[in-house]
Amino acid sequence: MKRNKPKYKQIIDAAVIVIAENGYHQAQVSKIAKQAGVADGTIYLYFENKEDILISVFHEKMGYFVEKMKEVIAEKETAAEKLLVMIENHFKILSKDRNLAIVTQLELRQSNKELRMKINEVLKEYLHVMDDILHYGQERDEFLKDIDIRLARQMIFGTIDETVTTWVINEQKYDLVSLAPAVHKLLLRGCALR
Amino acid sequence: MKRNKPKYKQIIDAAVIVIAENGYHQAQVSKIAKQAGVADGTIYLYFENKEDILISVFHEKMGYFVEKMKEVIAEKETAAEKLLVMIENHFKILSKDRNLAIVTQLELRQSNKELRMKINEVLKEYLHVMDDILHYGQERDEFLKDIDIRLARQMIFGTIDETVTTWVINEQKYDLVSLAPAVHKLLLRGCALR
Amino acid sequence: MKRNKPKYKQIIDAAVIVIAENGYHQAQVSKIAKQAGVADGTIYLYFENKEDILISVFHEKMGYFVEKMKEVIAEKETAAEKLLVMIENHFKILSKDRNLAIVTQLELRQSNKELRMKINEVLKEYLHVMDDILHYGQERDEFLKDIDIRLARQMIFGTIDETVTTWVINEQKYDLVSLAPAVHKLLLRGCALR
């Protein structure tokens, strides 16, 4: 399995750095190879083509993401708490790896439709985690029964994503993680007084 | 003023069609010219360069967007109603012009960072409209006083945007406009029972 | 005769200014038209094509050049004196019209082979003036009988031309005309002590 060889991860990590530093359109295969300390041709021993590198970047990082999420969520009892730790950890992981944040929020979105479709496939697993929390909340009578799960998930993901993107665009100059409680509250309670 | 000449709009409209049908990276100037029924060189009598076409597409369409929004919002009394018509009209406009929806939600996001920065400039005006509604709601004691306006706006925009994008990715096969009330309710009330 | 209409000269003069200020390759027909205060299309009522403008520039200016030369030369008795006033006037005319100097010494030489061949045709008349002086000098026993007229003319023209070009490249920052006597002496006496 190529996935487990050292050069595989070496190239993935090089890709994140090169894309973050140079932007998606300036991340040539030769630059990634140089950053990874291998020859251009070596890339093709581990990846089908350039697109495969980018998908693998997302796959690899998102895999860790979802795994981590499931872990922290399982430790909490209520749906509200689960949602909070999910938001917190989403913010934490991207705060810790600024390059990854730039790559996922800005650069990878410049890829073509086809690549983005494949990225969305990977994303789905994360979206399912959100759906699970929502169902769980409804079952426990924490969340409204009549909300449309898909819409609620779009609200949650859209809000989190927009928040992170705004933070990245503003060059990460404020603390993202500390926004988690307010975002959490907003998602739970909405804007209205009631 | 070139902006008012018929060929200007002709080219803008051609660009939307070509980008929607072929994707951002396959929208060559020659294709746009052909679609617009003009010579390649004519494009450059009306636009500085290819990027200028794309910015102008966004500018032109978003200009209409914001104008329309301000109009329908002004007609409503409460902040809640204003928010509802904003969501409705956002969905309506993109539902009516499916090509535009594809272009704004998927294709234009593939542009490089520089172009996206310029697009963001245009977007800001729309975001201000959202801020205005939020402030207005707080003044009228419709909305919670302690919510962070920026976060709330990110929730609103993020949710709307994510909803439209999901709809476009699913090839627009369900009715977007009819989702407006549910999205509106979610944004106002959140997920929780309270 | 178009040559005598005011717009003809207007365009010629505009061409000299535009070429001097922008360089040969940046002297577009539209710029010349603008400088001349006419529409692009009007150019083509007076000139066949762009090349025709450039040849005409040279023709028109060189016509004056040769005329002036013949005039001042006729006033002198000896071949040596004739040569001196020729050099002096060559330097004077180009010193007075700095734009023309730039155009003839630097810019017009960037034209293609074909155009330069045509320019050379125009130049020939000037070269004949030099030949005439040389023959006259040999007849009067002022000049060596055994020199090859063509080579001598190449020396005279080459030296004058190289001197003017060096002066233009050095941004005309010293007085060209005052070099005339030294150049004259060099051409007459050569470098050697004898």
Added chain:
Amino acid sequence: MKRNKPKYKQIIDAAVIVIAENGYHQAQVSKIAKQAGVADGTIYLYFENKEDILISVFHEKMGYFVEKMKEVIAEKETAAEKLLVMIENHFKILSKDRNLAIVTQLELRQSNKELRMKINEVLKEYLHVMDDILHYGQERDEFLKDIDIRLARQMIFGTIDETVTTWVINEQKYDLVSLAPAVHKLLLRGCALR
């Protein structure tokens, strides 16, 4: 060092041939690549851009030129002899490589101002060789002490250059090298009887 790899010289030589045969403005990169027997892209492994090819052509050939000159000049005792062998060799080198003659005398002069400035830098070394001979001649009391070195150099270079250009324009149909003694005599003795 790319300069020493075989393809580097291969491309330089191809450029000389293509420019001589097609003219400066018709010397497309693709033609040069074809003539050199490499792919278009290969050109860019050895040269920054098209201009770089042209500068390199001049640099490479002129380097040989100056080297050769210094060599033959060193072998002669008197300034007059040095001048003679310089003229002879200038004529010889260009006579032997007719394509190079066309390129240096006609085609490369069509380049833009910027490129010509860079070419002039390379030329300066050759002009210094002339200056050295002139100084040497003055020290040895072979040449007049009161001549202006720069003017004299302009005479020498202007004459040689004009002679070669005339020969190239006349399609090289007479023997250039045999003109060397007469040119030499002219430069030394001038036109006058004394």
Added chain:
DNA sequence: GATGAATGAGACTTCATTCAT
């Protein structure tokens, strides 16, 4: 005579991918 909007051909350069070593 005068205008100026429209035309459309043409070339430099990049970079993902290959393959002989």
Added chain:
DNA sequence: TATGAATGAAGTCTCATTCAT
């Protein structure tokens, strides 16, 4: 396994010239 030199397709933009008004 690993290398890296070589490949070659493909697109933006300029500008001389035309011609309907």
